[in-house]
Amino acid sequence: MSALTRNEAQLRAQLIEVQHYEVALDLTTGDETFESRTVIRFTARTAGDTFVELKPDELRSAALDGHPLDPATLTDGRLPLAGLTEGPHELRIAARMRYSRTGEGLHRFTDPADGETYVYTQMFLDDVQRVFPAFDQPDLKAVFEFTVTAPAHWTVLANGITTRIGERPGDSNSANGSDNDNGGGSGEGSASTSEAGIWTSAPTPVISTYLAAVAAGPWHSVRTEHAGLPFGIHCRRSLAPHLDADAQEILDLTTACYDRYHEKFAEPYPFDSYDQAFVPEFNAGAMENPGLVTFRDDYVFRSAVTDAERQRRAVTIAHEMAHMWFGDLVTLSWWDDIWLNESFAEFMGYQTLIEATRFTETWTGFAMERKPWGYDADQRPSTHAVAPDASAVPDTASALLNFDGISYAKGASALRQLVAWLGEKDFLAGINTHFARHKFANASLADFVDSLAAHTDRDVHTWAETWLRTTGVDTLTPRLEESHGGWTLTVDRTGNRPHHIAAGLYDRAPDGVIEPREVLALDVPSDEILSVSGPRPALLVLNDGDLTYAKVRLDATSLETALRGVSRIPDPLTRAVVWNSLRDMVRDGELAAADYLATAEAHIPEESDLAIVQGVLSFTRAQIADRYLTPDRRGDALTTLTTITRDLLRRTEDGTDPGLRLLAVRTLIDSATQPDTIGGWLAEGTVPGGPELDPELRWRILARLSVLGAAGEADIDAALAADPSATGREGAARCRAALPTAEAKAAAWESLFHDDSLSNYLFTATAQGFWQPEQADLVRDYVPRAYPEAVTLAARRGPAIAEAAGRWALPGHEITETNLKAGRAALTSPDITPLLHRKLADHLADLTRALRARH
Secondary structure (H helix, E strand, C coil): CCCCEHHHHHHHHHHEEEEEEEEEEECCCCCCEEEEEEEEEEEECCCEEEEEECCCCEEEEEEECCEECCHHHCECCEEEEEEECCEEEEEEEEEEEECECCCCEEEEEECCCCCCEEEEEECCCCCHHHCCCECCCCCCCEEEEEEEEEECCCEEEECCCEEEEEECCCCCCECCCCCCCCCCCCCCCCCECCCEEEEEECCCCCECHHHCCEEEECCEEEEEEECCEEEEEEECHHHHHHHHHHHHHHHHHHHHHHHHHHHHCCCCCCCCCEEEEEECCCCCCEECCCCEEEEEHHHCCCCCCCHHHHHHHHHHHHHHHHHCCECCCEEECCHHHCHHHHHHHHHHHHHHHHHHCCCCCHHHHHHHHHHHHHHHHHCCCCCCCCCCCHHHCCEHHHHHHHCCCHHHHHHHHHHHHHHHHHCHHHHHHHHHHHHHHHCCEEECHHHHHHHHHCCCCCCHHHHHHHHHCCCCCCEEEEEEEEECCEEEEEEEEECCCCEEEEEEEEEECCCCCEEEEEEEEEEECCCCCEEEECCCCCEEEECCCCCCCCEECCCHHHHHHHHHHHHHCCCHHHHHHHHHHHHHHHHCCCCCHHHHHHHHHHHHHHCCCHHHHHHHHHHHHHHHHHHHCCHHHHHHHHHHHHHHHHHHHHHCCCCCCHHHHHHHHHHHHHHCCCCHHHHHHHHHCECCCCCECCHHHHHHHHHHHHHCCCCCHHHHHHHHHHCCCHHHHHHHHHHHHHCCCHHHHHHHHHHHHCCCCCCHHHHHHHHHHHCCHHHHHHHHHHHHHHHHHHHHHHHHHCHHHHHHHHHHCCCCCCCCHHHHHHHHHHHCCCCCCHHHHHHHHHHHHHHHHHHHHHC
C-alpha cells in the first residue's frame, strides 16, 4: 500500500475541507469480516482531483454526489476522486472489511476464558483505512458519528456518548434495562435476546481521522459521574473481579488528574464523556482517542504487582488524559511534530501525578525507566531530533519510525529543562495561549514557540532550535581543583545544548551516610570558574534533581564515593542520577561491567526505592549478565543476582515491603541456574515466607524451568488447563518455544515465520521464548536465518508484526561478529520495510556496543 507523503497531504488540504463522517459498521457478519458503510461530506475550495484512502477486503460500491465510481479504480488503497467542482460534495462508500489479529484497524479477539468476543479500533497512524474510508491525514479534521450493529448482548463504546436505539429490523424479543455489564458507553443501553442491537454515538467535535474510535463487546463496566460528565472504565468480563478490585483507585486517579488539568489549563475538557477501555492484545500502552481512551488490559492486574507498577499505570492514565488537550484539542499538522503530542503528555503525566495524587516520586521512576530509553535511542545511528525537520518525515511510513524514546522521554526531559529555565508560570501561560489560538485545529513547532514567546523575554526560539532540532546526548563532566581555602569547579560539556542544572555537594559521615552539604545552581556552558569555600566534597553530583537531559560523569573522588556508598545517599532521585551515570559509563566502556555488578551486589540489598531496585536489577540481568559479560562469566553473574535477591528476601521476611519482596522473587526466578528452588516453589504453590504463587509467578517459574530443561510439554499442558486465559495462552506459547529441544525450536520457528495465524501477542510470546543464552548451541543455526526471514515476514504481515519481530525475534544474545555480519547483510535487502530497517539498525548498534564493552 502507498504511504501518504507530506506533499500529497499539503496539496489535499489546500484543495478540500472535510466536514462530517457518518460511519455504519455491522459486526454481525462473521468472524473474519465486517461491513462498513460511510458517508463523507466535504467541500472543494477549487476544482481539482484528489483521492480517499481505503483498504477493503472488497469494495462493494462507491458514489460521488450520486454518481457511481468504478471500484476497479481502487489502487494501492486509494480511490481516485477526479473532476471535483468547487463547492460541497458527498461521498458514499460500502465495503467489506477484514478484522485484524495484529492490533491494527479493527482488532477482533475471542477470550479463551469464556468464549466471548471483543473488537476495538486502533486507527493510529494511518489504519483508519482498515475500518472505513477517510481523507486520512491529521489536518483534515471533521465531525464523526457512528452507527454500529452488534450482537445483542454487546455494549458499543465510541468517542461520543453511545445509545442503543433498537434492534435490527426484523428482530424481536428485546428486553429493557441495563446492569453493570450491559450499559451504554457512559450512555444508555439495554440487554436483548434478539440477534443484534443497533447503537449510535453522539457527534464529536472536529477531530483527526486517527483519533476516531469504537470498541464493542460484552464489556464489564464501572461508571461514575464527575464534574457533570459521565466517566466509565471497561474490561473483558473474565477480568471483572480484577477491575472491580482496582476500580476506585483508577477512577480516583482519573478524576484527580481531570481536576488538576482544569486548574492548569484555561480550556475546559472538550468532549462529552470520558471512557477508559482496557482492551486485549493492544500493541501500545494506551491510545488517546477523545472520550474513549484504550489501554492494554495488562493494566487490569490479575496478579500481585509492585507500587511502582501501580505508579506506571497511573502515569499512563495521566498521560492519556493530557492528550485530550495536547493532541486531541490541538493536533499536529503533520507527523514531524509528533513530539507536540507525546513529549507534552509524557511530561504532564509525570508532573501532574506529583501534584494531584499519592505518587509523589514519579520523576525517580522516569529517571530509571524512561530516560535510559531516550538516552539509548539517542546514541544509535537511527537517532533523530525531537522535532525533526520536515524533510526527515516525508511520508507516513517514515513518521511511524519516530514513536520512540526520543519523542517521548527525551522530549519530556527537554520540556522539564525548559520549565526549569523559563519558570512554570510563563510555561503554563504559553501553553494556554497555544490552546486558545489553535483549539479544534492544528499547530506546528513554530506555533508553539510563538505562543511561549508571548509570555517571556527569554529567547525561546533559539532554545527550541538548540534543544529540539539537534540530535545526540550531551555529556557533562566536572573538574575539581584544590585552591587556597577551598576548591574550584569547572564543568566540561561535550555537546551543544545549554543546561540550567543543580550540582549537589555531599560529605561522607563517619558512619558512611552520605550527607547533603549544599546545592549549587549552574548554567552550562559558562566562562566562569566557580570558586567554593570549604573542603572538597566527597561526592559531587551534576544534574542533581535530574532537571536536564545529559549524561553526567563523576570525578575520581565522587566515583569512589558512589561505588562505596550510593545506597547511603538520602534522596532517591539523586541516587537515580548516580545509578544512571554508572549505567552510562558501562555502556560507554568507562566502567567495567563487573564493577557495576559488584556495586549492585553491595547496595541493592539496602535500597528502598522500588523504581531503582527494578531498574538496576533489570539492567544487570538483561544487559550485564546476558550481553556485557562474556558467556564464561554469565553463570557467576546470575549467581550474584541470586545472592542479591536472597538478601532482599531475608530483608523483607517481616512482610513490611511486599513490593520489594515481589521484585526479588521475580529476579531470583529469572536468574535461577538450577531448577530445585523454583521447582519447589511451584510444587508447593508458594515462596517460603510469601508470596503465594499467582498466575504470573507460576508462568514465570514454568518458563524458567522450560529453559533449564526441567519442564516439558505435559507440564505446560497442565498449566494451561489450570489457567486457560489469554495470559495463560501467551505463557504456554512462551514456555513451548523455550524448551531446549530441536523439535520445540523447529515448531516455534514455523509458527513465527511461516504461519500467519499467530496474533500479535502470541507472536511476541513465542519470540520471547525462542532465544535463550543457555541454548546458544541449540539455536546457532537459526541465527543467520532470522534476518532474511524477518525481512520477508515484515513485508507480509505489516508494521505491528515488524515491530514485534525487530524487538523480540532477532538474536540478541549472540554477541559475535558473525551475528553482526548476518544482520548487516539484511539491512541492504531491497525488500526490507522502513520499520524493520530501523529496528534492525538499532539491534545491530546495541550488539556492536555490547561487543565493544566486552573488549
